[in-house]
Amino acid sequence: DIHMTQSPSSLSASVGDRVTITCRASQIISTYLNWYQQKPGKAPELLIYAASSLQSGVPSRFSGSGSGTDFTLTISGLQREDFATYYCQQSYSNPRTFGQGTKVEIK
Amino acid sequence: EVQLVESGGGLVKPGGSLRLSCAASGFTFSDYSMNWVRQAPGKGLEWVSSISITSDYIYYADSMKGRFTISRDNAKKSLYLQMNSLRAEDTAVYYCARGDWFDPWGQGTLVTVSS
Numbered sequence: 001d002i003h004m005t006q007s008p009s010s011l012s013a014s015v016g017d018r019v020t021i022t023c024r025a026s027q028i029i030s031t032y033l034n035w036y037q038q039k040p041g042k043a044p045e046l047l048i049y050a051a052s053s054l055q056s057g058v059p060s061r062f063s064g065s066g067s068g069t070d071f072t073l074t075i076s077g078l079q080r081e082d083f084a085t086y087y088c089q090q091s092y093s094n095p096r097t098f099g100q101g102t103k104v105e106i107k
Numbered sequence: 108e109v110q111l112v113e114s115g116g117g118l119v120k121p122g123g124s125l126r127l128s129c130a131a132s133g134f135t136f137s138d139y140s141m142n143w144v145r146q147a148p149g150k151g152l153e154w155v156s157s158i159s160i161t162s163d164y165i166y167y168a169d170s171m172k173g174r175f176t177i178s179r180d181n182a183k184k185s186l187y188l189q190m191n192s193l194r195a196e197d198t199a200v201y202y203c204a205r206g207d208w209f210d211p212w213g214q215g216t217l218v219t220v221s222s
Contacts, residue, residue, distance in 0.1 A: 001169075034208055036152075043202055044144075044152065046210035055210065087152055091207055094166040096142070098152040 002026050002090050006099035012107040019075040021102045023088035028068050032092035035064055035073045038101075039084045047086075048073065078104070109133040109211055111203050116216030123193050123220070129186040129203030129213055136184040139206045143177060143188050145199035146215075155201070156188065193220045 003026040013019050023033065031051035036044040046055045048064035051071055061076045075082055083106055088099040115127040129141070143155040156167045156177040165177055176189040186203050200215040 036209070038152075043212040043214055044209075045212070046208055049208040049210070055208075089152075089154075089209070094157060095168050096154045096157065096209075098154065101151045 001095055002029060002093060002097050004088055004090055004097050004099040006086075006088055006102050008102060009100065010103040010105060012105050013078050014107045015078055015080055017078045019078050019082075019104060021073045021086055021088075021104075023066075023071045023073070023099050025069045025071075025090055025092075029090045029092035031067045032090055033064075033066065033071045034089045034091055035062075036087045036089065037082075037084045038087065044087065049091075075104075080106075109205070111205065111211060111213035113201065113203055113213040113216040116201065116218045118219045118221065119193055120222050121194060121220055124189070124191045125193065125218060127188040127190065127201055127203075127216060127218070129188075131184045131186070131205070134205070136179075137181040141177075141179060141186045141206075142204045142209055143186075143201060144204055144209070144212075145197075145201045145218075147196070147199040150199075153199075158186070190218070193218075195220050 005024045033051045035048040038044040052064045063074045065072050085101045085103045087101050110132045112130045119125050140159050142157045145153050158165050158177045174192045178187045198220045202212045202215045204212045
């Protein structure tokens, strides 16, 4: 199984900050990497697919990069509605493992 | 509007069974693989199972193999998860999600396994 490790597990940031979350796969997954946002009490929503493709309707302040084993989700200019938990997931093989999540909190 | 609506959750005793359903609308259901993902209270996301368009390919997480069965009915635009031999650790919100990129997700249905 491919293990996904996110860092940090949580972070505190202010509105307007640039935030970076990293995700590392235990083996090479090319660009088969997706990012999801989950707000409390809600279902997750797809932000980025194939490592760097922005899902329709997602604000352009979200961006993704990386390939192989190391990936990054960047939020450029954090907005109040971005405070949430973010998960990476590999879609290279089954089981489709998720990272443990990164909670972005208000400083 | 693309929509997924789960149902069938509830309280069940350890060792019991439950069948979850996911009703799809707003898209051609038979064009997409489908997935189940669960989330225990206060925990992260855990992939449960995936099924291909024609049900030829089915995958399960190791902890669910032999206890859970995923299926679909393309004519009814519905996805199912039969869960047997339930354990306390199966307590979670269960979500269905569409396609390879898990988009969108349903609102989830809560399964509580407790005596």
